Amino acid sequence: MADLVLAKPRTDWVGIGFAFILTVVIVVPMLVVVIWSVSNVWRFPSVLPQEFGFKFWQMTLARSDVWSALTMSLSLSAVVTGLSALICLPAAYAFARMEFPARTLLFFSFLAGQAFPKFGLLVAIAAIFLQLNLIATFWGVVLIQLVGTLLFMIWIPVAAFQAVDRRMEEAARDAGAKPLRVFWSITLPQAAPTIGAAVLLSFVGTFYETEGAWLIGAPQIRTMPVLMISFINNQPVIQYAAVLSVLLWVPSLIALVFTRRVVNSGSFARGFGA
Amino acid sequence: MTARPVSGVQSSRGLTGLLLVAVPVLLFAWMTIWPILSGLARALTPEQADGSRPVSFANFVTFFSDPYSLANLGITLWTCLVTLGLLLAICIPLALYLRFAQGRLATYVQTMAMFPMFVPSIILAFAFIRVLGPNGTVDLLLNAVGLPKIRSPYLTPWGPVIGLVWDNIPLTVLILVSGLGAVSNQAVEAARDVGAKPLALFWHIILPRMWTSVAVVVSFTMLGLFASFTLPYVLGPASPEMMGPFMQRTFRDLRNPEMALTQATVTMLFCIAFGLFYVRAVARNRES
Numbered sequence: 001m002a003d004l005v006l007a008k009p010r011t012d013w014v015g016i017g018f019a020f021i022l023t024v025v026i027v028v029p030m031l032v033v034v035i036w037s038v039s040n041v042w043r044f045p046s047v048l049p050q051e052f053g054f055k056f057w058q059m060t061l062a063r064s065d066v067w068s069a070l071t072m073s074l075s076l077s078a079v080v081t082g083l084s085a086l087i088c089l090p091a092a093y094a095f096a097r098m099e100f101p102a103r104t105l106l107f108f109s110f111l112a113g114q115a116f117p118k119f120g121l122l123v124a125i126a127a128i129f130l131q132l133n134l135i136a137t138f139w140g141v142v143l144i145q146l147v148g149t150l151l152f153m154i155w156i157p158v159a160a161f162q163a164v165d166r167r168m169e170e171a172a173r174d175a176g177a178k179p180l181r182v183f184w185s186i187t188l189p190q191a192a193p194t195i196g197a198a199v200l201l202s203f204v205g206t207f208y209e210t211e212g213a214w215l216i217g218a219p220q221i222r223t224m225p226v227l228m229i230s231f232i233n234n235q236p237v238i239q240y241a242a243v244l245s246v247l248l249w250v251p252s253l254i255a256l257v258f259t260r261r262v263v264n265s266g267s268f269a270r271g272f273g274a
Numbered sequence: 275m276t277a278r279p280v281s282g283v284q285s286s287r288g289l290t291g292l293l294l295v296a297v298p299v300l301l302f303a304w305m306t307i308w309p310i311l312s313g314l315a316r317a318l319t320p321e322q323a324d325g326s327r328p329v330s331f332a333n334f335v336t337f338f339s340d341p342y343s344l345a346n347l348g349i350t351l352w353t354c355l356v357t358l359g360l361l362l363a364i365c366i367p368l369a370l371y372l373r374f375a376q377g378r379l380a381t382y383v384q385t386m387a388m389f390p391m392f393v394p395s396i397i398l399a400f401a402f403i404r405v406l407g408p409n410g411t412v413d414l415l416l417n418a419v420g421l422p423k424i425r426s427p428y429l430t431p432w433g434p435v436i437g438l439v440w441d442n443i444p445l446t447v448l449i450l451v452s453g454l455g456a457v458s459n460q461a462v463e464a465a466r467d468v469g470a471k472p473l474a475l476f477w478h479i480i481l482p483r484m485w486t487s488v489a490v491v492v493s494f495t496m497l498g499l500f501a502s503f504t505l506p507y508v509l510g511p512a513s514p515e516m517m518g519p520f521m522q523r524t525f526r527d528l529r530n531p532e533m534a535l536t537q538a539t540v541t542m543l544f545c546i547a548f549g550l551f552y553v554r555a556v557a558r559n560r561e562s
Contacts, residue, residue, distance in 0.1 A: 014371055015379040022386035025440070029401035030393065032411050036404060044409050047418050091295040100291030106299050108557050113306045115549030117501030119518045120538035124313035125305055127531045147305040150298050155560070208394040211503045215522055225504075228396045232403065232508055242404075245397045256392040 036242035056239035066244065069227040076138070076213075076223060077206040080145045084202055088153035089195065095154065096161035107158075110151045119211060126215050136220040144212040149202040156201075160194035161187065197259045204255040208248075224248055310542070317536040333536040345514035347540070349431055353506070353516060354499045357438045361446050361495060362488070364439070369450035370480070373457070391444035395437070399508040402437055403428055433509035434516065438499055446491050453487020454480070490555045493548035500545050517541050 036042065037056065039049030060066055094100070095107050113121065125144060126135065134140030164187050172182045210225040218226060228248060231241040317334070319327040337343045372384055390398070405411045407428040416423060427433045457480050465479045503518035510516060515523070517537060525534035542549075 012375065012377070012379055015375055015377075015383060018368060018371055018383045019379060019386065022383060026386055026389050028411070029398075029405045032404050033397065033401045045414070045417055047414050087297040087301070091298045094291040094294035098288070098291035098294070100288040100295075103291070106295055108560075109299065110302055111553045111556055113302070114497075114556065115546075115553045116310065117497050117541050117545045117549075119501035119503050119521060120541040120545075121306065121309065121501075123521045123525055123534050123538040124309035126525055127313060127316065127535050128309050130531055143305065147302065150302055154298060208396075210394075210396055211518075214503070215526065218526070225394065225396045228400070229504070229508060232396075232400055238404070241400050245400050248394060248397060252392045252394060 033242055033245050036238055037246045039239065042238075056237075056243050060240050060243040060247075063240075065222070065227060066247075069222050069224045070247075072222060073207055073224040076141060076145065076221075077203050079142055080149060080206045081199060081203040083142070083146055084149040084153045085199055088150060089157055092154050092157035093161055096158045107154075110154060113147070113151065119215075122212055122215050129216060135216060136218070138217075138221060141213050141217040141221050141223075144216050145206050145209050148209060148212065149206065152205070153198055153202050156198035157191065157195045160191040160198075163194070164190045200255055200258055204251045207251050313535040314539055316532060317539045320532060333532065334540070336533070337536050337540060342514070343520075343537070346517060346520045347544075349514045350500060350517045350541075351544075353431060353434055353438070354496055357435050357442070357499055358492060358495055360435070360439050361442055362491070365443060365446040365450055365491075366484075366488075368443075369447050369454055370476075372447065372451050373454040374462075387447045388444045390440055395441055395504045396508070398437060398441060399505055402433070402440075402509060406436070428509060429511050431511060433511075434502070434506040437505040437509050438502060441505065442495055442498065446495065449487050449491050449494070450484070453484055453490070456483045486555070490552065493552040493555075496548045497545050497552060500541055 035049065038052055038054060040053040040055045041051040042049035095103065122144065125147075129135050129140050129144075134143065168190075169182050169186050172186050173179075177185070207223075208225055210223075210229070213221060213223045213226050214229065217223070224244070225248070228241065228244055231244060235241060318331070319329055320332045321327055368383070368387060372380060372387070375383075393401075403410065406424070406426055408423075408426050410426070413423045413426075427436055461479055462475065465475050470478070501518060502516065503522060506516040507519045507522070510519070517540075521534050521537045521541075524530050524537060
């Protein structure tokens with residue numbers, strides 16, 4: 001460790017070691033998946049595929065179960081994110097800007113869900129859904145995924161609204177702007193980038209949500225991750241799952257590009273209690 | 275609005291505020307607080323043959339006297355502890371490096387360490403099987419240089435451990451690096467000036483300032499691991515199984531919600547201390 005702090009000019013062997021190990025452990029598995037998706041033939045003893053090609057991309061994209069799972073995942077994510085924004089953003093604005101009884105208590109109450117192991121909580125919810133006949137229904141899965149987005153979609157926008165410069169709002173109001181106009185022209189544009197990141201993260205998070213969809217939705221509601229589990233467990237042709245993995249990855253890469261700034265900031269780590 | 279009496283403004287705004295937060299708060303209460311209480315109540319009042327529900331610990335007695343349930347609880351605890359140990363052993367050095375190193379190499383290491391956050395667990399599970407599974411990449415490479423195949427960790431208790439460590443590296447590193455922000459460069463340099471060796475430096479200067487973030491990591495990962503489902507379900511052995519797949523199977527395949535709720539209550543009780551500590555840490559950060 002002494003080397004790390006003091007001797008900057010010396011070769012950073014520790015860093016090279018970490019970089020090498022992490023590259024092997026993290027990049028190689030992902031590369032293997034990509035290679036599998038573009039191999040027409042890859043039989044055992046060969047280190048690389050005998051034949052490259054996009055044969056299995058065509059075959060995977062021709063499968064109706066893939067298309068119905070993709071449609072299901074996209075519509076679930078859109079409905080959940082839309083509903084979540086509809087109920088959470090006004091609430092976030094109220095938490096950030098208004099005084100009302102029990103404000104702090106209600107704000108922190110959303111943490112209560114974090115105190116329990118998530119799958120135990122899902123089973124408890126599923127037991128209630130069983131009595132309400134919501135098991136294996138679209139709206140059952142919507143509800144369980146919606147609850148998963150609440151904390152995120154309230155806490156991040158609250159921080160965004162709190163970060164808006166109050167003096168600019170007051171200046172606009174002094175110039176005669178109505179409250180709604182101030183909100184629309186001053187508050188929202190400043191808070192929008194962070195809120196956009198929260199909405200994107202909630203969409204992507206819902207797209208990949210597996211456990212609620214599996215416990216509540218299966219077998220009728222088949223999302224992409226649920227289909228992926230059945231490909232891994234029951235599909236002898238490896239390439240189908242490989243192509244599906246690469247397809248499944250796209251939303252995550254989009255999230256990576258657009259939310260890197262949020263994730264790298266210290267406030268993100270603090271949100272997890274660091 | 276300014277023309278109105280102040281108290282009137284406040285009470286009307288107070289009502290507006292409450293109305294605006296009502297929907298998510300009520301939804302949250304109905305889908306989190308209520309299921310936990312009602313699940314606990316149902317686990318404590320087993321249904322009798324005549325349909326009555328007297329209060330009794332019978333469900334918990336059944337759980338704790340069933341060798342299979344105990345084996346599942348045991349494998350869950352084992353997985354949590356091994357994963358946690360490995361995570362700390364990997365991430366503390368990594369976080370120390372990222373805290374003190376600068377330059378492009380450090381940025382690259384950080385990017386790599388954060389990358390698993392953007393790989394969904396299910397893709398990770400598939401990649402794991404293709405690399406470490408039977409006839410996977412490791413076997414191919416070993417075979418190419420004339421060495422015997424590995425004993426694959428796929429479908430053994432080590433499968434979920436490896437997957438969960440991989441999956442949890444980014445958040446663990448983030449939390450630890452954030453905690454190391456409390457260690458000032460001056461403190462480290464001052465200790466070095468008086469001749470402290472690296473190990474002494476770590477033990478006396480850095481570690482005491484890291485405890486909080488280590489505790490946060492421990493509770494956060496214990497909660498996450500105790501309730502993990504996807505990786506143990508896909509990568510782990512069928513028997514004994516971790517609590518996640520066990521609860522899922524009891525609920526969906528055995529159609530026994532009461533026993534599944536008992537299992538859920540047991541996992542919640544095992545995690546309660548970690549959960550309370552974690553929530554307190556998050557709330558305290560948010561307030562400051």
